[in-house]
Structure formats: structure tokens, C-alpha cells
Amino acid sequence: MAEHKGLNLTLKVWRQANRQAQGRFVEYKVENISTEASFLEMMDILNEQLINTADPDGPVAFDHDCREGICGMCSLFINGRGHGPDDQITTCQLHMRKFKDGDKITIEPWRSGGFPIIKDLMVDRTAYDKIMQAGGFVSVSTGGVPDANAIPISKIDADEAMDAAACIGCGCCAATCKNGSAMLFVSAKVSQLALLPQGKIEAARRAKAMVAKMDELGFGNCTNTGACELECPKSVSISHIARLNREYIIANIKD
Amino acid sequence: MKGFFKSSIGKKTVMSVSGLFLILFLLFHLCMNMAAVFSAEGYNMVCEFLGSNWYAVAGTMVLAAGFLFHIIYAFVLSIQNRKARGNDRYDNQNLPKGVEWSSKNMLVLGIIVLCGLGLHFAQFWAKMMFAELAGCEEAVEGFVATAGYEGRAAVDGAAWIKYYFHNPVILVIYLVWFAALWFHLNHGFWSAFHTLGASNSKWIPRLKCISTVFTTIICLGFAVVAICGALS
Numbered sequence: 001m002a003e004h005k006g007l008n009l010t011l012k013v014w015r016q017a018n019r020q021a022q023g024r025f026v027e028y029k030v031e032n033i034s035t036e037a038s039f040l041e042m043m044d045i046l047n048e049q050l051i052n053t054a055d056p057d058g059p060v061a062f063d064h065d066c067r068e069g070i071c072g073m074c075s076l077f078i079n080g081r082g083h084g085p086d087d088q089i090t091t092c093q094l095h096m097r098k099f100k101d102g103d104k105i106t107i108e109p110w111r112s113g114g115f116p117i118i119k120d121l122m123v124d125r126t127a128y129d130k131i132m133q134a135g136g137f138v139s140v141s142t143g144g145v146p147d148a149n150a151i152p153i154s155k156i157d158a159d160e161a162m163d164a165a166a167c168i169g170c171g172c173c174a175a176t177c178k179n180g181s182a183m184l185f186v187s188a189k190v191s192q193l194a195l196l197p198q199g200k201i202e203a204a205r206r207a208k209a210m211v212a213k214m215d216e217l218g219f220g221n222c223t224n225t226g227a228c229e230l231e232c233p234k235s236v237s238i239s240h241i242a243r244l245n246r247e248y249i250i251a252n253i254k255d
Numbered sequence: 256m257k258g259f260f261k262s263s264i265g266k267k268t269v270m271s272v273s274g275l276f277l278i279l280f281l282l283f284h285l286c287m288n289m290a291a292v293f294s295a296e297g298y299n300m301v302c303e304f305l306g307s308n309w310y311a312v313a314g315t316m317v318l319a320a321g322f323l324f325h326i327i328y329a330f331v332l333s334i335q336n337r338k339a340r341g342n343d344r345y346d347n348q349n350l351p352k353g354v355e356w357s358s359k360n361m362l363v364l365g366i367i368v369l370c371g372l373g374l375h376f377a378q379f380w381a382k383m384m385f386a387e388l389a390g391c392e393e394a395v396e397g398f399v400a401t402a403g404y405e406g407r408a409a410v411d412g413a414a415w416i417k418y419y420f421h422n423p424v425i426l427v428i429y430l431v432w433f434a435a436l437w438f439h440l441n442h443g444f445w446s447a448f449h450t451l452g453a454s455n456s457k458w459i460p461r462l463k464c465i466s467t468v469f470t471t472i473i474c475l476g477f478a479v480v481a482i483c484g485a486l487s
Contacts, residue, residue: 012346023343025346077345077348079347079349080345080346080347080348080349081348081349081350081351087351106346106347108345108346111341111343111344111345112339112340112341113338113339113340113341114339176348176350177340178336178340178359179336179339179340180336180339180340180341181263181336181339183263211262211263211264212258212262214263215262215263218338218339219263219339220263220335220336220338220339220340221263221266221267221332221335221336221339222263222267222450223332223336223358223361223446224358224442224445224446224449224450225354225355225358225359226353226354226355226358227350227354230350230351230353230354231350231351237456238449238459239454239455239456239459241449242449242452242453242454242455242459243452243455244264245264245267245268245449245450245451245452246451246452246453247452248262248264249264249268249451249452250452252256252259252265253256255256255257
């Protein structure tokens with residue numbers, strides 16, 4: 001069992017009162033943080049401290065919900081990386097044992113044109129919801145839960161669709177991308193349905209509608225740097241971007 | 256296809272198709288240049304064949320169109336990407352290993368390639384094909400004569416190679432240009448296939464490998480021609 005230690009840390013946190021306000025970094029000291037605490041628990045401790053000391057800026061606003069890496073609500077750019085220094089996890093799965101006593105931790109919100117800051121570390125990610133509303137669904141009634149083998153699906157397709165469906169829509173891809181591109185997110189959503197018979201029928205319409213909405217919302221163009229894949233907490237592959245490109249080009253040729 | 260070329264993927268498709276076309280041209284150009292390594296006469300025969308003939312002029316026009324599309328769309332996409340990124344930057348961003356340096360600097364590399372292309376045009380194309388088309392071959396011949404060369408300058412490509420690459424500064428500039436071209440193509444080649452959808456999880460590493468091998472052959476080939484010219 002790992003040895004429990006108390007960490008004394010300096011937190012450099014982005015504070016911004018609202019969407020229009022000028023933001024700035026503020027440094028806070030937190031003491032005796034358990035190495036067994038999660039990163040968000042450490043943020044909770046900081047907020048208790050700020051409430052108890054009646055800090056003029058109040059507690060730090062940050063997004064969180066399930067705290068088990070599946071809802072996609074938590075975000076945060078920690079020490080220059082989306083979801084922090086660990087690979088393939090969300091911020092809520094990050095633990096303080098990844099840090100050392102005396103560390104200075106820089107905590108920033110997602111910074112991308114598509115995700116305007118609401119307050120402090122909270123950003124508006126409704127753009128992703130709008131892209132989903134444009135076509136990220138199957139529009140026919142699929143009925144109840146079907147028999148497992150009623151519709152044969154190859155293992156390769158089932159696995160790839162499942163890998164794409166692992167995307168939790170946290171926005172780390174667009175926040176990491178130097179172009180502010182949402183292609184990894186859109187491609188994952190297009191792929192997970194295009195690979196399965198229930199979603200294949202509307203694949204062309206879906207690809208066109210979701211890409212059109214993505215462009216309309218001002219996300220950037222993919223230049224295949226692969227940074228999104230490396231920072232994605234669910235390791236969604238950029239091979240899905242190739243599939244989206246293929247679906248989109250074929251859909252337009254068939255028009 | 257309505258609205259296709261206005262979409263992000265449509266614009267990237269134009270970049271990919273024009274990029275692959277330019278890569279094909281580079282391969283053709285290298286094959287032509289390699290003749291100079293083995294035989295000055297053979298190379299000059301190629302130069303004469305591709306002089307101011309109608310097919311060479313038509314090919315040049317198509318090539319220029321390819322360049323123009325590639326360059327214009329590169330700037331359009333870069334401006335859009337900058338806007339999409341927003342004005343706020345991270346205090347620091349430590350990208351994990353695996354992000355190619357060239358993929359983050361394609362525009363800068365492209366501008367370096369373009370500058371090198373300008374120099375190359377001024378030194379070779381303007382004094383050969385353009386001089387023939389513009390009917391100012393005599394002026395070019397006079398220029399070459401002052402450097403101690405004789406012959407029909409517009410089709411004496413071997414003499415031009417010797418003339419320019421004997422200057423070590425020009426040689427180094429060209430080698431730097433080829434290095435920038437290597438970085439630009441190394442990302443651009445596989446990226447073009449990926450953008451066109453001709454890629455998947457199995458083919459991404461294969462395409463990257465092919466890209467590195469192909470790009471190295473192209474750039475090394477051009478460097479060999481320049482170095483051989485300097486040593487001749």
C-alpha cells in the first residue's frame with residue numbers, strides 16, 4: 001500500500017469573474033494535501049479554504065459531475081496538459097500522488113474559440129451538444145433491446161464502434177488542438193454509428209449535417225497533428241477522422 | 256457537391272489533392288535532374304525537350320494552378336484556424352511526445368519552401384524556359400559568357416547547375432531549402448492520404464513510414480544533384 005504523505009502546494013489558478021471580464025492568474029497555497037486525495041478533492045479543499053477566509057473572488061468555479069471518468073464534465077488544463085500529467089484519464093481520475101511536495105501547479109480552463117469561459121475554470125461546451133443535435137443520433141425507432149445475435153456485426157466493426165463510443169465529449173481534443181478543431185469528437189460520433197447497421201443508413205446525411213454544424217460554430221480545420229489523440233482521456237484514434245473524411249467526401253460525390 | 260469546397264473537409268481535400276499533385280511533380284523533376292548527375296549532355300537533351308514546347312507550357316500552367324490552389328488554401332485554412340483557436344493562449348502547453356514538429360509548423364515550412372522556390376525560379380526557370388518564351392535568350396547568353404561559359408544558355412541546364420552550385424553560399428541555401436522541404440513533405444504526404452480518407456489504424460503507421468522513405472529519396476536526390484554540381 002502506498003505511503004500516505006501530506007503535500008504542501010502552490011496553485012496558480014485562472015480566475016475570471018464572467019465571460020466578459022478580464023481574467024488573471026492568482027496563486028494560492030494549500031497545505032497537507034493527502035497523496036491519496038483526487039485532484040478534484042484537492043480543489044474542494046482549496047474552495048473550503050477560500051470560503052473560510054472569505055476570499056474576495058470566492059470559491060473557484062470548475063466543472064465536475066460523476067468523478068469516475070465517464071460523464072465528460074470535468075476539464076482543466078493542468079501544468080500544460082489537458083486533464084493533467086497522467087495519460088488516458090480524466091481530471092477527476094487524477095490523483096495527488098502524481099505531484100511532489102512543494103510543486104507549483106498551473107490550472108487553466110480549456111482555451112479554444114469554441115469554448116468561451118463562463119467563470120474561472122468553467123467553459124461553455126454547448127457547441128458539442130449543438131453538433132450532436134445536428135445529426136449524432138439514429139432517427140428511426142430502433143424498438144426494444146434486440147436479441148444479441150439478431151443483427152450480425154463483425155468483431156472488428158463492433159470493437160471499432162465501441163472504441164469510438166468511448167468518447168465522453170469532454171472537449172479536450174479541441175482544447176488541445178492548435179487549430180481549435182473538433183474533428184476527433186465529430187469523427188468519433190460519426191464512426192460509432194456509421195460502423196453499425198442501425199446507423200449506417202443515415203451515415204451520409206449525418207456526416208454532412210455534423211460537419212456543417214461544426215464549421216458553422218467556428219471550430220478549426222484538422223491538420224493531422226495527432227495531439228488530440230495523444231491527449232484524449234479515452235484514447236479515441238485519429239483513424240476515425242479518416243473515416244469521417246471518407247464518409248463526408250463520398251456523401252458529397254453521391255449528391 | 257454543393258458547398259463542398261466551402262466546408263472544412265472540402266478545403267482540406269483541395270490541399271491534399273494539390274499537394275499530392277505537387278509531390279508527383281517533384282518526383283518527375285527529380286527523375287529529370289538525376290540525368291545531370293550522370294551526363295550533362297543527357298540532361299541538356301531533357302532541358303531542350305521541356306523547353307518552350309506547347310506541352311511543356313501547358314504542363315507549367317497546370318503546375319502553376321496546383322501551386323496557387325495549394326498556397327491560397329493554406330493561407331485561408333491558417334487564418335480560419337487562428338480564429339478558431341481564439342486569442343487566449345495557455346500559460347504553458349506541454350504536448351506529449353508523438354506530435355510531429357513539422358505538423359505544427361507546416362505554414363512556416365511552406366513559406367520557407369516558397370522562398371526557396373522564388374530563388375530557384377529566378378536562377379533557373381527565368382533564364383531557361385521563360386527566356387525562351389520571352390525571346391530574351393541572347394541577354395542570358397551574354398550573362399553566361401561573362402562567367403566563361405559558352406553555348407545556348409536557355410537549354411544548357413548542366414552549365415547553370417555548375418555555375419550556381421560552385422558558389423558555396425547558394426549550395427548551403429539550397430540544402431537548407433531541401434531540409435525544409437523534407438519536413439514539409441514528411442507530414443504532408445501521409446496527411447494528404449489521411450485527409451482523403453485513404454487511411455485507417457493499420458495504415459497510419461504504414462503511410463508515415465512510406466512518407467519518410469519517399470520524402471528522404473526526393474530530398475536526398477535533389478541534394479545529390481546540387482552537391483554533384485558543386486563538385487563538378
